[in-house]
Amino acid sequence: MKTLNDFDFKDKKALIRVDFNVPLNEQFEVTDATRIVSAKPTIIKILEDGGSCILMSHLGRPKGFQDEFSLKHIAGKVEEILGVEVKFVADCIGDEVEAAANSIEPGQVLLLENLRFYKEETAGDKAFAEKLSKLGDIYVNDAFGTAHRAHASTTIVAQFFEGKKCFGSLLAQEIESIQKVMETGEKPVLAILGGAKVSSKITIIENILDKVDHLIIGGGMAFTFVKAQGGKIGNSICEDDKMPLALEILEQAKAKNVQVHIPIDTIAADAFSNDANKQVVDINAIPDGWEGVDAGPKSIEAFDKVVKESKTILWNGPLGVFEMESFANGTIELGNSIAEATKNGAFSLVGGGDSVAAVKQFGFENKVSYVSTGGGAMLESLEGKTLPGIAAILE
Ligand code: AMP
Numbered sequence: 001m002k003t004l005n006d007f008d009f010k011d012k013k014a015l016i017r018v019d020f021n022v023p024l025n026e027q028f029e030v031t032d033a034t035r036i037v038s039a040k041p042t043i044i045k046i047l048e049d050g051g052s053c054i055l056m057s058h059l060g061r062p063k064g065f066q067d068e069f070s071l072k073h074i075a076g077k078v079e080e081i082l083g084v085e086v087k088f089v090a091d092c093i094g095d096e097v098e099a100a101a102n103s104i105e106p107g108q109v110l111l112l113e114n115l116r117f118y119k120e121e122t123a124g125d126k127a128f129a130e131k132l133s134k135l136g137d138i139y140v141n142d143a144f145g146t147a148h149r150a151h152a153s154t155t156i157v158a159q160f161f162e163g164k165k166c167f168g169s170l171l172a173q174e175i176e177s178i179q180k181v182m183e184t185g186e187k188p189v190l191a192i193l194g195g196a197k198v199s200s201k202i203t204i205i206e207n208i209l210d211k212v213d214h215l216i217i218g219g220g221m222a223f224t225f226v227k228a229q230g231g232k233i234g235n236s237i238c239e240d241d242k243m244p245l246a247l248e249i250l251e252q253a254k255a256k257n258v259q260v261h262i263p264i265d266t267i268a269a270d271a272f273s274n275d276a277n278k279q280v281v282d283i284n285a286i287p288d289g290w291e292g293v294d295a296g297p298k299s300i301e302a303f304d305k306v307v308k309e310s311k312t313i314l315w316n317g318p319l320g321v322f323e324m325e326s327f328a329n330g331t332i333e334l335g336n337s338i339a340e341a342t343k344n345g346a347f348s349l350v351g352g353g354d355s356v357a358a359v360k361q362f363g364f365e366n367k368v369s370y371v372s373t374g375g376g377a378m379l380e381s382l383e384g385k386t387l388p389g390i391a392a393i394l395e
Contacts, residue, residue, distance in 0.1 A: 001175070002166035002393065004042060007138055009051030011106055015136025016042065016168060017153050017389075019143035019373070020057035020074060028073040035145070036074070036081050038373055042142045042168035043082060043109065052104045054135050056092060056153050058116040058146070065117045075111050086111050092118070093131040101135040121152045128152045133160035142168025144374040147389030148381075158392035165393050170373065175390065177349045177370040178381045182211050185312030185347060192303075192334065194219030195317030195354060198242045204316070205249055207384035209256050214306050216261045218295060218319040218330070222283070225250070225262050231284035234268065235291040261306055265296030267320070267327060274324040294320030295330030307337040313348040315368075316382065318358050331358050339367035351378035 018039040023031045030036070043053050055078070062069035072088050079086040085108070089100040092112040104110050112135075115121040120128035129152040133139070139161040141147070146154045158165050167175065181189065189212045193201050198221045208215070217225055220237040227233045228243035229250075253260045263283045268290040269276035280296045281287065295303070299319075307313060315338060319330035335358070342348045350359050351372030358364075365371055372378040377387055 001172070003172045004045050004140070004166060004169060006166055007164075009046045009049035009138065012051045012137045013054055013101065013104065013135070014046045014051050014138050014140050015054045015056065015132065015157075016046075016140040017143045017146075017157075018042075018055050018057050018168075019145040020055070020071065020078070021059050021145065022074060022077075024073060028068070030074055030077040033077055033081060035373065036078055038170050039142055039168070040081060042140065042170060045169065046140070047084065047107050047109070050106045052106050053109045054101050054104070054112065055109065056112045056115055056132065057143070058121065058153075059114045060116070062114060062116050064119075069114050069116070071111060071114050078109075078111060082109065084109055089113065093128065098134060115151075115153050122149070123152070124150045124156050125152050126156055129156035130160055132157050137164065139165040140168045141165070141389055141393055142170045143389070144171050144174040144372070144377050146377070147171065147174075147374065147387040148377040148385070150388040154389040155392040158395070167390075167393055171390075173370065174372060174374065174377075177351075177372065178378075180347050181312055181314045181349050182208075182382075182384075185211075187312070188213040188310045189312040189314075190214040190216065190306060190310035191314045191316075192216040192218065192307075193317050194221065194319045194331075196220040196237060198224045198239050198246060201317070202242070202245065203383040204379065206252070208314075208382065209249075209252055209258050212258055212314075214259045214261065214310060215253060216303055216306060218263055218299070218303070218334075219317050220292075220321075221317070222263050223292060226283050232286055233292065234286035234288055236266075236286055237291070261302060263292075263295050263299035263319075264302055265298045266292035267294040267296055267330070269293045269327070272321075274326045276326070278326065293324075294327040295333070300330055300333045303334060304337040307334070307341050308344075310341060311346050313338055313341060313346055314382070315348065315350045316352040316355050316379075318354055322354075322358050322361075328362070332362050335359060335362055335364040335367075339364055342368055352382065353379070
Protein backbone atom coordinates (compact mmCIF):
# COMPACT_ATOMS: atom_id res chain seq x y z
CA MET A 1 0.00 0.00 0.00
CA LYS A 2 1.74 3.19 -1.19
CA THR A 3 1.43 6.17 1.14
CA LEU A 4 2.87 9.68 1.30
CA ASN A 5 6.00 8.29 2.93
CA ASP A 6 6.90 6.38 -0.25
CA PHE A 7 7.47 9.62 -2.16
CA ASP A 8 9.69 12.65 -1.90
CA PHE A 9 7.48 15.53 -2.94
CA LYS A 10 10.34 18.04 -3.23
CA ASP A 11 9.71 20.18 -6.34
CA LYS A 12 6.77 17.93 -7.26
CA LYS A 13 3.20 18.99 -7.88
CA ALA A 14 0.79 16.73 -6.00
CA LEU A 15 -2.66 16.46 -7.54
CA ILE A 16 -4.75 15.66 -4.49
CA ARG A 17 -8.36 14.46 -4.49
CA VAL A 18 -9.75 15.79 -1.24
CA ASP A 19 -13.28 15.66 0.09
CA PHE A 20 -14.21 19.30 0.65
CA ASN A 21 -17.91 18.59 0.28
CA VAL A 22 -18.67 20.65 3.39
CA PRO A 23 -22.01 22.10 4.51
CA LEU A 24 -22.55 25.82 3.82
CA ASN A 25 -25.15 28.17 5.30
CA GLU A 26 -27.14 30.77 3.33
CA GLN A 27 -24.23 33.21 3.50
CA PHE A 28 -22.03 30.48 1.95
CA GLU A 29 -20.06 30.10 5.17
CA VAL A 30 -18.69 26.68 6.10
CA THR A 31 -20.73 25.36 9.05
CA ASP A 32 -18.69 22.20 9.67
CA ALA A 33 -15.06 22.20 8.56
CA THR A 34 -14.21 18.68 9.75
CA ARG A 35 -13.43 17.47 6.24
CA ILE A 36 -11.03 20.33 5.57
CA VAL A 37 -9.31 19.78 8.90
CA SER A 38 -9.05 16.05 8.10
CA ALA A 39 -7.19 16.75 4.84
CA LYS A 40 -4.70 19.10 6.48
CA PRO A 41 -2.03 16.54 7.51
CA THR A 42 -1.62 15.31 3.92
CA ILE A 43 -1.36 18.82 2.48
CA ILE A 44 1.06 20.05 5.13
CA LYS A 45 3.29 16.98 4.76
CA ILE A 46 3.63 17.60 1.02
CA LEU A 47 4.30 21.31 1.49
CA GLU A 48 6.91 20.56 4.15
CA ASP A 49 8.60 18.14 1.77
CA GLY A 50 9.02 21.08 -0.59
CA GLY A 51 6.20 20.17 -2.95
CA SER A 52 3.10 22.03 -4.06
CA CYS A 53 -0.55 20.97 -3.78
CA ILE A 54 -3.30 21.12 -6.38
CA LEU A 55 -6.54 20.37 -4.58
CA MET A 56 -9.57 19.00 -6.38
CA SER A 57 -12.96 18.24 -4.86
CA HIS A 58 -16.66 18.22 -5.48
CA LEU A 59 -19.22 20.26 -3.54
CA GLY A 60 -22.86 19.20 -3.50
CA ARG A 61 -24.72 18.00 -6.55
CA PRO A 62 -24.66 20.85 -9.07
CA LYS A 63 -26.24 20.66 -12.50
CA GLY A 64 -23.58 22.31 -14.63
CA PHE A 65 -21.90 25.54 -13.48
CA GLN A 66 -23.91 26.89 -10.53
CA ASP A 67 -22.39 29.68 -8.49
CA GLU A 68 -23.91 28.43 -5.23
CA PHE A 69 -21.83 25.25 -5.53
CA SER A 70 -18.57 27.05 -6.34
CA LEU A 71 -15.58 26.05 -4.26
CA LYS A 72 -14.59 29.75 -4.22
CA HIS A 73 -16.91 30.00 -1.19
CA ILE A 74 -14.66 27.76 0.86
CA ALA A 75 -11.22 28.93 -0.34
CA GLY A 76 -10.93 31.37 2.59
CA LYS A 77 -11.77 28.66 5.11
CA VAL A 78 -9.21 26.29 3.56
CA GLU A 79 -6.60 29.05 3.78
CA GLU A 80 -7.49 29.74 7.42
CA ILE A 81 -7.25 26.05 8.39
CA LEU A 82 -4.03 25.36 6.49
CA GLY A 83 -2.39 28.62 7.51
CA VAL A 84 -1.08 28.93 3.94
CA GLU A 85 -2.22 31.13 1.06
CA VAL A 86 -4.66 29.29 -1.21
CA LYS A 87 -5.00 30.36 -4.83
CA PHE A 88 -8.30 29.59 -6.49
CA VAL A 89 -8.88 28.93 -10.17
CA ALA A 90 -12.42 29.13 -11.52
CA ASP A 91 -12.33 25.86 -13.48
CA CYS A 92 -10.80 22.41 -13.05
CA ILE A 93 -9.57 21.63 -16.58
CA GLY A 94 -8.38 23.64 -19.58
CA ASP A 95 -5.65 26.10 -20.52
CA GLU A 96 -6.24 28.59 -17.71
CA VAL A 97 -6.09 25.81 -15.12
CA GLU A 98 -2.99 24.25 -16.66
CA ALA A 99 -1.29 27.65 -16.63
CA ALA A 100 -2.23 28.14 -12.96
CA ALA A 101 -0.96 24.66 -12.08
CA ASN A 102 2.28 25.26 -13.99
CA SER A 103 2.94 28.51 -12.22
CA ILE A 104 2.59 27.37 -8.62
CA GLU A 105 5.82 27.12 -6.67
CA PRO A 106 6.92 24.68 -3.97
CA GLY A 107 5.04 25.44 -0.76
CA GLN A 108 2.00 26.81 -2.59
CA VAL A 109 -1.59 25.55 -2.78
CA LEU A 110 -4.01 25.80 -5.68
CA LEU A 111 -7.70 24.97 -5.27
CA LEU A 112 -9.59 23.97 -8.40
CA GLU A 113 -13.26 24.68 -9.09
CA ASN A 114 -15.94 22.06 -8.33
CA LEU A 115 -15.27 18.90 -10.35
CA ARG A 116 -18.96 18.16 -10.62
CA PHE A 117 -19.57 21.24 -12.76
CA TYR A 118 -18.66 18.70 -15.44
CA LYS A 119 -20.94 15.71 -15.81
CA GLU A 120 -17.86 13.83 -16.99
CA GLU A 121 -16.68 13.68 -13.37
CA THR A 122 -19.43 11.39 -12.06
CA ALA A 123 -19.57 9.58 -15.41
CA GLY A 124 -15.97 8.52 -14.84
CA ASP A 125 -15.01 9.94 -18.23
CA LYS A 126 -11.52 8.97 -19.31
CA ALA A 127 -10.77 12.03 -21.46
CA PHE A 128 -11.81 14.33 -18.58
CA ALA A 129 -9.63 12.32 -16.17
CA GLU A 130 -6.70 12.65 -18.58
CA LYS A 131 -7.11 16.43 -18.60
CA LEU A 132 -7.03 16.45 -14.80
CA SER A 133 -3.94 14.25 -14.83
CA LYS A 134 -2.00 16.93 -16.74
CA LEU A 135 -2.07 19.15 -13.66
CA GLY A 136 0.20 17.17 -11.34
CA ASP A 137 3.24 14.88 -11.13
CA ILE A 138 1.95 12.59 -8.38
CA TYR A 139 -1.67 11.67 -7.71
CA VAL A 140 -2.77 11.48 -4.08
CA ASN A 141 -6.21 10.24 -3.10
CA ASP A 142 -7.24 11.45 0.34
CA ALA A 143 -11.01 11.40 -0.12
CA PHE A 144 -12.45 8.38 1.67
CA GLY A 145 -15.97 9.85 1.43
CA THR A 146 -15.97 9.31 -2.35
CA ALA A 147 -13.71 6.24 -2.53
CA HIS A 148 -16.73 4.05 -3.29
CA ARG A 149 -17.42 5.99 -6.48
CA ALA A 150 -15.66 5.21 -9.78
CA HIS A 151 -15.59 8.89 -10.70
CA ALA A 152 -12.98 10.54 -12.92
CA SER A 153 -11.09 12.25 -10.08
CA THR A 154 -11.42 9.44 -7.53
CA THR A 155 -10.60 6.41 -9.68
CA ILE A 156 -10.11 6.88 -13.42
CA VAL A 157 -7.43 9.56 -13.12
CA ALA A 158 -5.17 7.11 -11.24
CA GLN A 159 -4.48 5.15 -14.43
CA PHE A 160 -2.48 8.11 -15.76
CA PHE A 161 -0.10 7.99 -12.79
CA GLU A 162 1.49 4.58 -12.96
CA GLY A 163 4.01 4.25 -10.15
CA LYS A 164 3.21 7.82 -9.12
CA LYS A 165 0.09 7.48 -7.02
CA CYS A 166 -0.57 6.96 -3.34
CA PHE A 167 -3.04 7.27 -0.50
CA GLY A 168 -3.11 10.44 1.56
CA SER A 169 -2.80 10.05 5.31
CA LEU A 170 -6.56 10.31 5.95
CA LEU A 171 -7.43 7.58 3.46
CA ALA A 172 -4.56 5.42 4.72
CA GLN A 173 -5.90 5.77 8.27
CA GLU A 174 -9.39 4.79 7.14
CA ILE A 175 -8.07 1.69 5.40
CA GLU A 176 -5.96 0.69 8.38
CA SER A 177 -8.88 1.13 10.78
CA ILE A 178 -11.15 -1.06 8.71
CA GLN A 179 -8.40 -3.67 8.38
CA LYS A 180 -7.95 -3.66 12.13
CA VAL A 181 -11.57 -4.60 12.59
CA MET A 182 -12.07 -6.91 9.62
CA GLU A 183 -8.72 -8.68 9.44
CA THR A 184 -6.11 -8.06 12.07
CA GLY A 185 -8.14 -7.09 15.14
CA GLU A 186 -7.27 -8.56 18.51
CA LYS A 187 -9.97 -10.97 19.73
CA PRO A 188 -12.64 -10.92 20.94
CA VAL A 189 -13.94 -8.82 18.07
CA LEU A 190 -17.36 -7.20 18.55
CA ALA A 191 -19.61 -5.54 15.99
CA ILE A 192 -22.52 -3.41 17.16
CA LEU A 193 -25.13 -2.80 14.52
CA GLY A 194 -28.04 -0.53 15.27
CA GLY A 195 -30.15 1.92 13.37
CA ALA A 196 -33.53 1.68 11.77
CA LYS A 197 -33.55 -1.02 9.16
CA VAL A 198 -32.35 -4.59 8.77
CA SER A 199 -32.60 -4.27 5.00
CA SER A 200 -29.87 -1.62 4.83
CA LYS A 201 -27.48 -3.72 6.94
CA ILE A 202 -28.07 -7.26 5.65
CA THR A 203 -24.94 -7.45 3.50
CA ILE A 204 -22.86 -6.05 6.35
CA ILE A 205 -24.21 -8.62 8.80
CA GLU A 206 -23.57 -11.48 6.40
CA ASN A 207 -20.03 -10.32 5.68
CA ILE A 208 -19.21 -9.57 9.28
CA LEU A 209 -20.27 -12.95 10.66
CA ASP A 210 -17.00 -14.36 9.36
CA LYS A 211 -14.97 -11.72 11.18
CA VAL A 212 -16.45 -11.26 14.64
CA ASP A 213 -16.89 -13.19 17.88
CA HIS A 214 -19.82 -11.12 19.15
CA LEU A 215 -22.59 -9.27 17.37
CA ILE A 216 -24.92 -6.84 19.12
CA ILE A 217 -28.07 -6.10 17.15
CA GLY A 218 -29.75 -3.02 18.57
CA GLY A 219 -31.95 -0.08 17.63
CA GLY A 220 -35.01 -0.41 15.44
CA MET A 221 -33.63 -3.32 13.46
CA ALA A 222 -33.66 -5.58 16.53
CA PHE A 223 -37.47 -5.79 16.41
CA THR A 224 -37.46 -7.74 13.16
CA PHE A 225 -35.33 -10.36 14.95
CA VAL A 226 -37.54 -10.29 18.05
CA LYS A 227 -40.78 -10.70 16.11
CA ALA A 228 -39.25 -13.41 13.91
CA GLN A 229 -38.58 -15.39 17.08
CA GLY A 230 -42.16 -15.03 18.24
CA GLY A 231 -41.87 -11.90 20.41
CA LYS A 232 -44.69 -9.37 20.75
CA ILE A 233 -43.37 -5.99 19.56
CA GLY A 234 -46.47 -3.76 19.65
CA ASN A 235 -46.08 -0.86 17.22
CA SER A 236 -42.28 -1.11 17.01
CA ILE A 237 -40.63 -0.63 13.66
CA CYS A 238 -40.33 -3.96 11.83
CA GLU A 239 -39.68 -5.32 8.35
CA ASP A 240 -41.94 -8.36 8.21
CA ASP A 241 -40.56 -9.48 4.86
CA LYS A 242 -37.08 -9.68 6.39
CA MET A 243 -38.12 -12.00 9.25
CA PRO A 244 -37.10 -15.24 7.47
CA LEU A 245 -33.74 -13.65 6.72
CA ALA A 246 -33.37 -12.65 10.36
CA LEU A 247 -33.85 -16.27 11.42
CA GLU A 248 -31.39 -17.39 8.78
CA ILE A 249 -28.81 -14.92 10.09
CA LEU A 250 -29.25 -16.27 13.61
CA GLU A 251 -28.69 -19.81 12.28
CA GLN A 252 -25.61 -18.73 10.35
CA ALA A 253 -24.25 -17.00 13.44
CA LYS A 254 -24.70 -20.17 15.49
CA ALA A 255 -22.91 -22.23 12.84
CA LYS A 256 -20.06 -19.72 12.80
CA ASN A 257 -19.81 -19.58 16.57
CA VAL A 258 -20.75 -15.91 16.73
CA GLN A 259 -22.59 -14.89 19.87
CA VAL A 260 -25.52 -12.67 18.96
CA HIS A 261 -26.82 -10.25 21.58
CA ILE A 262 -30.31 -8.86 21.09
CA PRO A 263 -31.84 -6.36 23.56
CA ILE A 264 -33.50 -7.91 26.62
CA ASP A 265 -35.75 -4.96 27.37
CA THR A 266 -36.72 -1.69 25.77
CA ILE A 267 -38.02 1.77 26.56
CA ALA A 268 -41.47 1.70 25.04
CA ALA A 269 -43.27 4.93 24.12
CA ASP A 270 -46.98 5.42 23.41
CA ALA A 271 -46.16 7.79 20.53
CA PHE A 272 -43.18 8.58 18.31
CA SER A 273 -42.59 11.83 20.14
CA ASN A 274 -40.13 13.21 22.66
CA ASP A 275 -42.92 13.89 25.19
CA ALA A 276 -44.64 10.52 24.82
CA ASN A 277 -45.36 8.46 27.92
CA LYS A 278 -42.72 5.79 28.39
CA GLN A 279 -42.19 2.58 30.30
CA VAL A 280 -39.57 -0.16 30.52
CA VAL A 281 -40.87 -3.44 29.13
CA ASP A 282 -39.52 -6.84 28.21
CA ILE A 283 -38.43 -6.83 24.56
CA ASN A 284 -40.76 -9.78 23.85
CA ALA A 285 -43.81 -8.27 25.52
CA ILE A 286 -44.39 -4.77 24.20
CA PRO A 287 -48.06 -3.83 24.75
CA ASP A 288 -50.27 -2.93 21.81
CA GLY A 289 -50.15 0.79 21.09
CA TRP A 290 -46.55 1.08 22.38
CA GLU A 291 -43.30 0.99 20.46
CA GLY A 292 -39.72 0.27 21.43
CA VAL A 293 -37.63 3.41 20.96
CA ASP A 294 -34.52 2.90 23.09
CA ALA A 295 -32.51 0.21 24.86
CA GLY A 296 -33.78 -0.66 28.35
CA PRO A 297 -31.60 -0.87 31.50
CA LYS A 298 -31.03 -4.65 31.36
CA SER A 299 -29.95 -4.41 27.71
CA ILE A 300 -27.59 -1.55 28.51
CA GLU A 301 -26.02 -3.60 31.28
CA ALA A 302 -25.67 -6.70 29.10
CA PHE A 303 -24.17 -4.72 26.21
CA ASP A 304 -21.79 -2.96 28.59
CA LYS A 305 -20.45 -6.35 29.69
CA VAL A 306 -19.86 -7.53 26.11
CA VAL A 307 -18.21 -4.24 25.13
CA LYS A 308 -15.85 -4.32 28.11
CA GLU A 309 -14.80 -7.90 27.32
CA SER A 310 -13.98 -7.02 23.70
CA LYS A 311 -10.60 -5.97 22.37
CA THR A 312 -11.78 -4.77 18.97
CA ILE A 313 -15.08 -2.91 18.56
CA LEU A 314 -16.95 -1.71 15.52
CA TRP A 315 -19.99 0.50 16.06
CA ASN A 316 -22.48 1.31 13.35
CA GLY A 317 -25.95 2.62 14.11
CA PRO A 318 -27.64 4.05 17.23
CA LEU A 319 -29.43 1.94 19.86
CA GLY A 320 -32.51 4.13 19.84
CA VAL A 321 -34.14 7.22 18.42
CA PHE A 322 -31.22 9.30 19.71
CA GLU A 323 -32.38 12.46 17.89
CA MET A 324 -35.06 12.75 20.60
CA GLU A 325 -33.55 13.54 23.98
CA SER A 326 -35.93 11.20 25.80
CA PHE A 327 -34.71 8.21 23.80
CA ALA A 328 -30.99 8.94 23.57
CA ASN A 329 -29.93 7.23 26.78
CA GLY A 330 -29.14 3.77 25.33
CA THR A 331 -26.93 5.27 22.63
CA ILE A 332 -25.16 7.51 25.15
CA GLU A 333 -24.59 4.62 27.57
CA LEU A 334 -23.21 2.47 24.77
CA GLY A 335 -20.88 5.35 23.84
CA ASN A 336 -19.73 5.49 27.48
CA SER A 337 -19.05 1.73 27.51
CA ILE A 338 -17.04 1.94 24.29
CA ALA A 339 -15.13 4.97 25.57
CA GLU A 340 -14.17 3.05 28.70
CA ALA A 341 -13.18 -0.08 26.78
CA THR A 342 -11.03 2.13 24.54
CA LYS A 343 -9.38 3.70 27.56
CA ASN A 344 -8.55 0.20 28.73
CA GLY A 345 -6.81 -0.68 25.49
CA ALA A 346 -9.51 -1.83 23.05
CA PHE A 347 -9.48 -0.56 19.47
CA SER A 348 -12.80 1.08 18.58
CA LEU A 349 -13.99 2.21 15.18
CA VAL A 350 -17.20 4.18 14.69
CA GLY A 351 -18.47 4.58 11.19
CA GLY A 352 -21.26 4.81 8.71
CA GLY A 353 -24.13 7.26 8.84
CA ASP A 354 -25.93 8.17 12.02
CA SER A 355 -23.56 6.65 14.55
CA VAL A 356 -21.00 9.28 13.55
CA ALA A 357 -23.59 12.01 14.15
CA ALA A 358 -24.41 10.48 17.54
CA VAL A 359 -20.76 10.19 18.53
CA LYS A 360 -20.17 13.84 17.67
CA GLN A 361 -23.40 15.04 19.28
CA PHE A 362 -22.62 13.32 22.58
CA GLY A 363 -18.91 14.20 22.64
CA PHE A 364 -17.40 10.73 22.19
CA GLU A 365 -15.34 11.73 19.18
CA ASN A 366 -12.04 11.83 21.05
CA LYS A 367 -12.85 8.89 23.30
CA VAL A 368 -12.96 6.23 20.58
CA SER A 369 -9.96 5.10 18.53
CA TYR A 370 -11.23 6.24 15.15
CA VAL A 371 -14.29 7.93 13.68
CA SER A 372 -14.68 7.27 9.99
CA THR A 373 -15.20 10.22 7.64
CA GLY A 374 -17.08 8.27 4.98
CA GLY A 375 -20.70 7.19 5.35
CA GLY A 376 -21.39 5.19 2.19
CA ALA A 377 -17.74 4.27 1.68
CA MET A 378 -17.58 2.86 5.20
CA LEU A 379 -20.76 0.84 4.76
CA GLU A 380 -19.50 -0.62 1.48
CA SER A 381 -16.16 -1.51 3.10
CA LEU A 382 -18.00 -3.33 5.87
CA GLU A 383 -19.98 -5.17 3.22
CA GLY A 384 -16.65 -6.54 2.04
CA LYS A 385 -16.57 -4.60 -1.22
CA THR A 386 -13.30 -3.36 -2.67
CA LEU A 387 -13.79 0.36 -3.18
CA PRO A 388 -12.87 1.52 -6.70
CA GLY A 389 -10.95 4.56 -5.42
CA ILE A 390 -8.79 2.29 -3.28
CA ALA A 391 -8.34 -0.39 -5.94
CA ALA A 392 -7.19 2.26 -8.43
CA ILE A 393 -4.23 3.17 -6.20
CA LEU A 394 -3.33 -0.46 -5.53
CA GLU A 395 -3.33 -1.42 -9.22
P1 AMP B 1 -29.37 3.95 10.23
O1 AMP B 1 -29.21 5.09 9.28
O2 AMP B 1 -29.88 2.70 9.62
O3 AMP B 1 -28.14 3.74 11.08
O4 AMP B 1 -30.54 4.36 11.21
C1 AMP B 1 -30.45 5.44 12.08
C2 AMP B 1 -31.81 5.80 12.55
O5 AMP B 1 -32.37 4.72 13.26
C3 AMP B 1 -31.84 6.97 13.49
O6 AMP B 1 -32.47 8.03 12.83
C4 AMP B 1 -32.66 6.49 14.67
O7 AMP B 1 -33.64 7.41 15.09
C5 AMP B 1 -33.34 5.26 14.12
N1 AMP B 1 -33.73 4.29 15.16
C6 AMP B 1 -32.94 3.71 16.07
N2 AMP B 1 -33.66 2.94 16.89
C7 AMP B 1 -34.95 3.05 16.52
C8 AMP B 1 -36.17 2.50 16.99
N3 AMP B 1 -36.21 1.69 18.03
N4 AMP B 1 -37.30 2.83 16.34
C9 AMP B 1 -37.27 3.66 15.27
N5 AMP B 1 -36.15 4.21 14.78
C10 AMP B 1 -34.99 3.91 15.39
